[in-house]
Amino acid sequence: MLIKKDPTIIQSYLEDSSNLKGGHTERVVIPQTIDEVSSVLKEADTKRVPVTVSGAGTGQAGGRVPFGGIVLSTEKLSAIKEIRKFDKGGYVVLEAGVLIKDLKEACEQKELFYTYDPTEQTAFVGGAIATNASGARSFRYGPTRQYVKGIRVALADGSILLLKRGEVKAKGRILGFEASGKRYKINLPAYKMPDTKNSAGYYAKDDMDLVDLFVGQEGTLGVIVEAELGLIDRPKEIFSAFAFFKDESSAWSFAKDSRLARPLSIEYFDVNCLKLLGERDHNVPDSAKAAIFFEDEITETEDAVMAKWEKLLSKHGVSLDNTWVAMNEKTHREFLDKRHFIPETMSEMAKRSGFPKVSTDLATPKEKLRDMLEFYKNSLEKNALRHFVFGHIGDAHLHVNMLPADQKEYEKCKNLQLEFVKKSLSLGGTVSAEHGIGKSKKGFLKLLYGEKGINEMIEVKKTLDRNLILGRGNVFDT
Ligand SMILES: Cc1cc2nc3c(=O)[nH]c(=O)nc-3n(C[C@H](O)[C@H](O)[C@H](O)COP(=O)(O)OP(=O)(O)OC[C@H]3O[C@@H](n4cnc5c(N)ncnc54)[C@H](O)[C@@H]3O)c2cc1C
Structure with a gap:
């Protein structure tokens, strides 16, 4: 078992991708076997020492950030x-x-x-x-x-x-x-x-x-x-595409219809995401106000899958000529890289600005998605905050990322985040669809399940x- 106490070494275990500050621990223990995990816990339990479990630290909700006690890292359990x-x-x-x-x-x-x-x-x-x-x-x-x-x-x-x-x-x-x-x-x-x-x-x-x-x-x-x-x-070979739309509403309707075609993924990007991508890829159409990236499996022929999507796209006013299409593995990987570039760049921008980005992880029932999207759009425009809306529109689950420039804007973003949570709840949605509650969304969980639900979990x-x-x-x- 490895034990780390050196403050410079344990620093990386005091954070994750949530930007939660103030984490501290007396030591990081790194068991190499399951028996060692067991003995660390036995001792901690006897001595009532808090234990924070650490994975890779990519979590978005501060879950692995310790506030006292020890950190138990699973990094050596890697077989x-x-x-x-x-x-x-x-x-x-x-x-x-x-x-x-x-x-x-x-x-x-x-x-x-x-x-x-x-x-x-x-x-x-x-x-x-x-x-x-x-x-x-x-x-x-x-x-x-x-x-x-x-x-x-x-x-x-x-x-x-x-x-x-x-x-x-x-x-x-x-x-x-x-x-x-x-x-x-x-x-x-x-x-x-x-x-x-x-x-x-x-x-x-x-x-x-x-x-x-x-x-x-x-x-x-x-x-x-x-x-x-x-x-x-x-999966068999994959067909993927970036389709660009002249307005958000057409993109939302296309996403809704696409669900019936059962692709692997249906991902949404608002105009601000496209501007970000446009700084790197100069062929992003200037007129585009939203885009959908989707991946489908080629179960029959390439022509059949193309024909299926061409029909769906043209129903929503988009021609295949203006759509980026990947028919081979290399281009598909480039598309995934573009898709990943957007959230990664956002996180880097937030780090540079010195103010944490304020983001959501809300999902609503699919039939309520349009209400939620309109609420996002109207509230974000009214508040004139720098923002990006993107993500898993197929699952009615989008991430709103707001990037405040100063403390006043940060507070405005936090208020708006709470309004989004309340709206999601009023539509029967959740307060976290994939990132978890961790330490940063406990207040939202209380809104979802009330004091009674929290006590039942305890x-x-x-x-x-x-x-x-x-x-x-x-x-x-x-
Ligand atoms: C750029 C980026 C993109 C992301 N995209 C997605 C995405 O598409 N979908 C998605 O769902 N998430 C996404 N995430 C969030 C994150 O990657 C996931 O939540 C991931 O599963 C966390 O794994 P981790 O090992 O980093 O966990 P950590 O951050 O180390 O821990 C997360 C939580 O799990 C607990 N934990 C960790 N390991 C164990 C264990 N062995 N036993 C018990 N508890 C444990 C920790 O205590 C903590 O509460 C993204 C994050 C980033 C930074």
């Missing part, structure tokens, strides 16, 4: 133990600290495919499970949750729980199980989760699987040390982590 292909699909058993990009490469070699496809490929598998991460292609494939077939979790007292999906199911909202000779009875929260893509708070449903409680728990219920993930066959936590040592300050205040 891919088994990867198997069946006639259809397959599975992989791996440790929590495997990088998403390494998992993808390992799958590629077996002609298999792991569906989570975030912009940021340096996240760990454990971090993705702990936040129920999703991304662009979750439009077709769904979020991380549904691929978690099994999980090995170290509980706060150091005991190890090995779970296979299907083995432990709740009866209604009561989950009973045994681990290391101890009996647990968990009263699950009574709330109804939003009917959208969702990463906000604990998963709670009648008759749910115990595995699902540990997916999206953000390091508050246990340390995920190993997982078995379902894999699918590698009761769940107390059953599994009596001394409240894990992930302190994440999801709710303890």
